[in-house]
Amino acid sequence: MAVALEKTTALAGVRKVPRRMVVAAILVAWLVLFAVFRGKQTLSLAAADLTGLHRWFNDVNDTIGANRNSNPLFLYFFNEIRLVIDNLVTFVQGLISQPSGGRPVPQIGWLGVVGIAGYVSWAVGNWRVALLAVAGFTLFGLQGLWQESMDTLSLTLSAVLVALLFAIPLGVWAGLSDRFNRIVTPFLDFMQTMPTFVYLAPLTLFFLIGPASATIATLIYAAPPAIRITAHAIRSVPVTTVEAADSLGATRRQALQKVLLPMSKRTVVMGVNQTIMAALAMVTIAALIDAPGLGKTVVQALQSLDVGTAFNAGLAIVVMAIVLDRVTTAASGREEAARRSGGRFLTWRRPLLGAGAVVVAVLIHLSHTYVWAAEFPGSGGLGSSIASAAATATTWAQDNLSGITNTFRDVVTNGLLNPFQSLLTDSPWWLVGAVLIAMGVVLGGWRAGVTTVVCVGLLVGTGVWSDGMTTLASTVVATVLVMVLGVVFGVWMGRSLLVDRLLRPTLDAAQVMPPFVYLVPFLALFGATRFTAIVAAVVYAAPVAMKIIADGVRAVPETTVEAATSAGCSTWQIITKVQLPMSRSALTLATNQGLIYVLSMVVVGGLVGAGALGYDVVAGFSQGQLYGKGLAAGLAIVLLGVMFDRITQAAARRTSA
C-alpha cells in the first residue's frame, strides 16, 4: 500500500511536497518501531484455529439450516421468491436451451435465436453489431457448445432482468436523494467485494439448489454497477436544466419523466452493460451450485486438467461478453448516431424494422418446426480444433518457458513480496494499524482517517488480522504491477487509436475469461505460490487500469499536445511532462479500480497457493466447521476494500481539486 499511495502523492506535484515528507516520515518511524517490536503481538492464527466470533457464525448458520422447514419466513417469503425466479429461468430455458413442452428440443432452435440476436442488435444498435452478434452466436454452434451457451445466456438474461428491475429504481432514488445514496453505498461496496464463496452455501439453504440460487448469487454481484451508474447519470444532468423545468412549473414526477430520465438514458445503458459483464463473470462460480451452462463445462474439464476443453468453453463466454458489450454500447450511442446520419435513414427505418420482424418470425417458425433449424448441425468440429490448439500452446509454453519464469518469480518474491510481507505480518498489530490510520489521514484527510480507524478496528475484530496482512502484502505488490502495466499500455493506447482497437478485445477477454483456464499453465510455470496468485490478479485487474488511463490520456486537449510538440518537446517529454501529469485524476481512479479488482481476485489466489484470506474463504466454503472463519475472512476482504477505496477516492478528490 505504502508504495502505491506514495506514488499517488508523488504525482501530486510540487505543491504537495510537505505531504510527501510526512509520508516518508511515517514510513521511517514504522521501520524503526518494526526493528524494536518485531514478532510481538502479531495476532497470528493457525489454519485450523477459530475464535469465538467464528464459532458464533457457525452456530447461526447451523440454526438456520436446522429450522428451515418450520420457519414462516422460509415458508412464505424465501420460498415464494424462489418460485418466481425458478419459473422465470425455466421459462427462458424452455424457449432457447432446454427441451420443453414434450418436445425433444427447445421451442426456438438455433436459427431462430441467431435471427433474434441479429435483429435485436440491429434494432437497438446498428448493422455492424448485428453482424457481430450473428457471427458470435453461430460460433457457439460451431464450437459444439450451443446448448451450454444458451443455458448461460438464459441465466444471464434472467439475472440481469431481475437485477435491473430493482437496480434502476434504486439508482434513480440514490441519484435524487443524497441521504439514500449515503445509506446505500456501503451495501453496494459489500455486495461487490464480499467473495461469492462466502454466501454460496447459505444461498442454497435459503433458495435451494437450482436456478433461483444461481440467479440470486449472480444478481447480488451484478446489480451494484447498475445502481451506481444510474445514480451517477441522474446526478450529472446539469442543474440548470432541472431548474429550468422547475421554473416552468413541472412537478417532481414530470421533471423525472420528461427531463432527468431521458437526459440520463445514455449513461444508464452503460450501467446495464456493466451489469451484464459482471453477470458473465459469475458463470463459473455459479456452476459450483449446479448452475447449468458453460461454467459447468469449464469446471468439469479442469477436474482432469483439460485446459483445451476449458479454453473452448471460456472462449464462448468471452465471445458472448464481447457481443453483449458491443451491442449495449452501440445501443447507448444509437440515437446520437442516428441523428447525425440524417433524416433519410429515419424515414426508412420503420419499414425496414417491419420487414426484419417478418423475417425473424419466419426464422423462429422454421426453427420451431424443422429439425435442421432446431438443432445446430455438425458435431462441433471447430470446438475440438480450438481445444487441441489451446492444449498444444499450453504444453509448449510449459516446456519452454519455465526456466525464465522461475527466475522472475524468485526475484519478485524475494526482492519485493517477502520483505514487505514480513514488515506487515511481523509488526505488532497496533503499529500497522497506526501506520494505516496515519496514511489515511495524510493522504485522504480526516474523514478518510475516521473510516480507516473503523476498518482497522473491525479487521482486528474479525480474528484474521495476520492473514489479512499477508493478503494485503500480495495485494499491494499486485497493484503496483497493475499500475506499471496500466501506465505503459494505457499511454500507448491513449496515443494511438490503432493500438487501442487491436488491444481492446484482448483486454475484454482477460476480464471475462474464467481465471482457472489460464491459471493451469501459470501453475505449471510458477508453481502453487503467492506469485501465481499475483499474476492472476494482474491479468484480471490490469485491463481496467489500462482502459481508464487510455481514456485519461486521450482526454488531454489536442491543442496542449500540439503546443508542446511545436515547442520542441520529444515524445518522451510529452508523455512525462504533459500527458501523464494532465491525466492524474485518471491515474488515481485507475489505482482505485486496480486495487478493488485485485482484491476481488483474492479468493482465486487462495486456490492457487496464495494462502491467507483467500484460502480461509475457500476452506470455509468446503468445511462446515471452518464456515465462520471463512465468513470472517470474507468480511476482512470487504474491510480492506472499503478502507482503500475511501482513502484513494479522497486522495483523488484532493489531487483534482
Next chain:
Amino acid sequence: MARHWRAGAAGLAVLGLTLTACGGAKVGDSSSSGSKSSGKCGTFNLAVNPWVGYEADAAVVAYVAQHDLGCTVTKKDLKEEIAWQGFGTGEVDAVLENWGHDDLKKKYITGQKTAVEAGQTGNKGIIGWFVPPWLAKAHPDITNWQNLNKYASNFKTSESGGKGQLLDGDPSYVTNDAALVKNLKLNFKVVYAGSETALIQAFRTAEKNKQWVIGYFYEPQWFLSEVPLVKVDLPKYTTGCDADAAKVACDYPVYDLDKIVSAKFAQAGSPAYKLVKNFNWTNDDQNTVAKYIAQDKMSDDAAAKKWVDANRGKVDAWLK
C-alpha cells in the same frame, strides 16, 4: 439504393429459407425419445461432487438407473457441504462417495436426521504424503518419514520460509498435516496450494522437470495412472492414534468410502435406492472409468456404457 437492395435481399432470403425448409425433417416426427419406459422409479437426484473418481461412480450409477430401471436421473454438480445440505431440502437423494466427513455425519445423520448411511462403495480411500516417482527412484530411502529431515533443504521453495515445503491441496479433504509436521518434529512447513488442480499440476511439473516436491495426495485418483506417485510411510496407523487432532503423530487410516442417501429417499423404496445400496466396486473399476473420462476424454455416458458392457455380471448383482 442500398436500402432497396437490403429489403429485396431479405425477401429473397425468406423465400429461399422457406423453400429449402420443406425438405427437412420435422421436430417430433420420429425422434420422440422412444426409450422412455414408464418405470416406477421416477426422478432420481444424484449429487456429483467435483472430482473425477466421483464422476465415474455417478456416471455408472446414472447409466444403470436410466437404462435398466427407467429412472429419470438428474445429476447435480455440487460441493460436499452443499450436497449434504440438499438432503434436508429434498434436492438431493444420494451421495455416492463419501470420504469420512464425521462432522457432516454428526450434523445431518445424528443431528437433523435428514440423511442415512447406505453402505460402502467397496473403494478404499488412501490418504498420505506422496513424492514423484523419479524422486523415489533416485533416493529410495525418502519413502521413510525418518529420512525426510535429511532432504528438507531440497524441498525449499519461495513459499516455505527456509524450511522444506509440504504441499497441501483442496481444503475439502481431511488433513492433519500441520499437526503431523509439528509432532514428528519435521523441518517442514505446510503450504496450502488451495485446490486439487494446483496440486496435480505441481506433481506433473515435478515429474517432468525432476523437481523436488512432496505433498498430500490420495487414491483412487485418475492422475496416478498418468504419474504413479509413491507414498511416503509415516508412523503406522493404530486405532485411536488420531483421536486428538492436535497430537496426531501417525499415518492416515484407510478410509472405507461409503454412500449416504436422504432419509426420505431411503423410506420411499424406489428401485434407485436399491441400486445405490447395492452399488459396490473396486478401486481398479473406478480407476478404469475415471481414466476413460479424464484421459481418453470420453463423455460420462460413453465411459459408463463401455464399462457396463464389459462388466455386465457386476451390474446384474447390483440390480438383484
